[in-house]
Amino acid sequence: MHLHSFVLKDVFRRKTKLVVAVLGVAVAAAAIVAVVTTFSAATEGFHEASNKFGANIIVRPEVESIPLVDGYTSMGSLYAGNNYIEESDIPKIYNIKDNASLSIVAPRLYGVAELDGSSIVVMGVDPEQEKQLKPWWNIRGQWLSSEDTGPVEVLVGSDIAGPLGLGKGSMIALSKDDQSLEAKIAGVIESTGGNEDAYIIMPLAASQYLLSQEGKVSSLEVRALCNACPVEDMSQQIEGAFPGLEARAMSQIVQNEMMVVDHTKSSAMAVSIITLLVSTLTVASTMLASVNEKIKEIGIMRAIGASDMQIVSMLFLEGGIIGLVGGSIGFLVGTLASYAAAPMLVSVTPDPMWDVLIPVVAICMLTGMIASLAPARRALGIDPAEVLRSV
Amino acid sequence: MSDNYDVIQVTNVTKSYSLGSGEVEVLHGIDLTVRNGEFVSIMGPSGSGKTTLMNLIGMLDSPTRGSVRINGANISGLSQKELVKLRRKEVGFIFQQFHLIPSLTAYENVALPLVFAGEKNDGAVESAMERVGLSYRMDHKPSELSGGEQQRVAIARAVVMRPKILLADEPTGALDAATGARIISLLKSLAGEMTVIMVTHNRELAGHSDRIIELQDGDVREQGEQQIRINESKMGVIV
Numbered sequence: 001m002h003l004h005s006f007v008l009k010d011v012f013r014r015k016t017k018l019v020v021a022v023l024g025v026a027v028a029a030a031a032i033v034a035v036v037t038t039f040s041a042a043t044e045g046f047h048e049a050s051n052k053f054g055a056n057i058i059v060r061p062e063v064e065s066i067p068l069v070d071g072y073t074s075m076g077s078l079y080a081g082n083n084y085i086e087e088s089d090i091p092k093i094y095n096i097k098d099n100a101s102l103s104i105v106a107p108r109l110y111g112v113a114e115l116d117g118s119s120i121v122v123m124g125v126d127p128e129q130e131k132q133l134k135p136w137w138n139i140r141g142q143w144l145s146s147e148d149t150g151p152v153e154v155l156v157g158s159d160i161a162g163p164l165g166l167g168k169g170s171m172i173a174l175s176k177d178d179q180s181l182e183a184k185i186a187g188v189i190e191s192t193g194g195n196e197d198a199y200i201i202m203p204l205a206a207s208q209y210l211l212s213q214e215g216k217v218s219s220l221e222v223r224a225l226c227n228a229c230p231v232e233d234m235s236q237q238i239e240g241a242f243p244g245l246e247a248r249a250m251s252q253i254v255q256n257e258m259m260v261v262d263h264t265k266s267s268a269m270a271v272s273i274i275t276l277l278v279s280t281l282t283v284a285s286t287m288l289a290s291v292n293e294k295i296k297e298i299g300i301m302r303a304i305g306a307s308d309m310q311i312v313s314m315l316f317l318e319g320g321i322i323g324l325v326g327g328s329i330g331f332l333v334g335t336l337a338s339y340a341a342a343p344m345l346v347s348v349t350p351d352p353m354w355d356v357l358i359p360v361v362a363i364c365m366l367t368g369m370i371a372s373l374a375p376a377r378r379a380l381g382i383d384p385a386e387v388l389r390s391v
Numbered sequence: 392m393s394d395n396y397d398v399i400q401v402t403n404v405t406k407s408y409s410l411g412s413g414e415v416e417v418l419h420g421i422d423l424t425v426r427n428g429e430f431v432s433i434m435g436p437s438g439s440g441k442t443t444l445m446n447l448i449g450m451l452d453s454p455t456r457g458s459v460r461i462n463g464a465n466i467s468g469l470s471q472k473e474l475v476k477l478r479r480k481e482v483g484f485i486f487q488q489f490h491l492i493p494s495l496t497a498y499e500n501v502a503l504p505l506v507f508a509g510e511k512n513d514g515a516v517e518s519a520m521e522r523v524g525l526s527y528r529m530d531h532k533p534s535e536l537s538g539g540e541q542q543r544v545a546i547a548r549a550v551v552m553r554p555k556i557l558l559a560d561e562p563t564g565a566l567d568a569a570t571g572a573r574i575i576s577l578l579k580s581l582a583g584e585m586t587v588i589m590v591t592h593n594r595e596l597a598g599h600s601d602r603i604i605e606l607q608d609g610d611v612r613e614q615g616e617q618q619i620r621i622n623e624s625k626m627g628v629i630v
Contacts, residue, residue: 010492297490300490305478305507305552388451
């Protein structure tokens with residue numbers, strides 16, 4: 001027989017107290033697991049949803065502005081540098097270290113063209129990438145076709161379509177210097193409140209032809225999955241891959257994302273700490289009651305050869321066993337509770353977080369051991385001589 | 392070392408306890424020596440200091456003044472760790488209420504001192520159980536044993552480490568006369584191999600020991616060779 005088998009038998013002898021202590025730990029563990037599982041699923045869901053919010057990195061040529069000043073009068077700025085990115089360079093972006101986090105890379109070409117004597121902004125896009133990047137656009141009509149057959153299809157913003165009486169199927173004639181282009185309106189973008197309300201959007205190749213900028217793009221809009229890596233790091237990596245370009249993280253979106261994540265983590269942590277404290281007190285009071293019940297027994301054990309260290313070890317082991325059992329039960333209950341509650345609370349269905357099983361059980365065992373400190377102190381205060389005088 | 396030596400030497404021992412703001416002196420400078428292998432009974436009225444003396448000899452307490460030597464070692468000069476080691480090796484305890492661990496079998500209860508001492512059971516438990524005549528009850532829990540059997544298991548637990556001194560505090564106090572007689576007979580059979588010191592109120596049972604020490608108000612009133620011998624045939628069946 002070993003000391004641990006003796007402790008095991010002793011622990012299971014007092015079933016009611018064991019159940020109370022284990023329940024205390026299990027409730028705490030269940031709360032922690034439920035909170036962590038639910039909020040992790042919610043955070044994951046948030047990241048997935050935020051991936052639909054648009055680009056979080058804008059890549060564009062690095063240009064220097066030189067202020068033009070005549071005496072004390074400002075005459076604007078002169079921009080120096082290449083205003084375009086070579087389209088053939090775009091694949092280089094996938095050479096960065098965190099390329100797996102690149103969700104969308106959408107090239108853009110901007111320029112001004114003439115439509116019925118008016119100047120309008122033309123934006124060339126990769127139809128597939130752009131569609132993923134702007135899922136909230138409501139199109140009256142249909143999205144741009146990726147096929148090259150037939151007339152060039154364009155989307156028009158609502159600020160243009162209304163005044164010019166344009167709608168799905170209308171034909172328009174666009175021109176820029178010596179270039180002209182007949183295009184068919186595939187759809188009208190319902191007002192978003194953004195710049196696109198005043199744009200004509202067409203496939204990249206058509207815009208390059210119209211604007212006489214073959215093989216060029218003005219910028220890249222990148223959607224990086226920020227939950228996998230910090231977006232600022234990715235910006236730096238992109239700048240490393242594209243000398244002469246600047247990659248600007250749209251920090252507001254990122255900061256908002258991080259703020260939500262931090263709030264969630266803080267809430268989960270606060271609940272965890274409170275439940276752990278309650279659990280520690282429950283285990284401590286139960287074990288203290290148990291030690292008070294066993295004063296004679298502990299006195300006798302010391303008389304027949306148990307050392308102080310062995311008495312303390314036995315109580316720590318008891319606390320650890322309570323933590324182990326309570327933590328394991330709590331994990332299962334917490335996972336089930338999260339599975340039941342999360343769809344209602346945060347509209348996600350979480351998966352069991354097996355990777356938190358060991359940490360949760362370890363924390364519960366540690367809690368049980370910490371809860372054993374007061375009972376151990378009490379046990380060491382038991383004077384066997386005094387106990388034997390009373391037996 | 393010869394077998395005939397003083398295993399216990401209590402010299403001018405005083406023991407006081409704090410009681411409220413004052414102190415109560417339980418033992419008043421007593422002297423006592425016990426030879427190796429002796430069977431000694433300690434008698435006296437309640438509050439005379441019997442259990443206190445037992446606790447001093449059992450190294451569970453230390454004297455306020457004077458010295459207690461167990462097998463030559465002065466317990467006042469030993470650390471708590473050394474006292475635990477010496478107690479494991481030299482002393483076995485038997486209590487009036489047996490105090491077996493209810494969740495453990497008889498075998499496991501007897502093995503407990505070995506567990507605490509970190510020693511392997513090389514047949515010591517079986518041998519001790521056999522010695523008390525309970526080899527066939529090893530797997531029974533205390534609740535499945537009679538009072539006499541429980542006390543015999545407690546005796547097996549006390550002797551499993553083969554201590555030099557066996558301290559029995561009212562070992563028959565919770566037993567009927569016939570069962571008590573068997574226990575006394577068992578203790579008597581152990582004397583010689585080890586020193587047995589028994590606290591009892593029963594002069595008839597004490598009569599089986601080699602010597603009776605009478606304590607009264609913390610003083611040794613009588614310490615002499617046993618005069619009253621009870622015919623063992625009157626004790627009934629011997630274990």
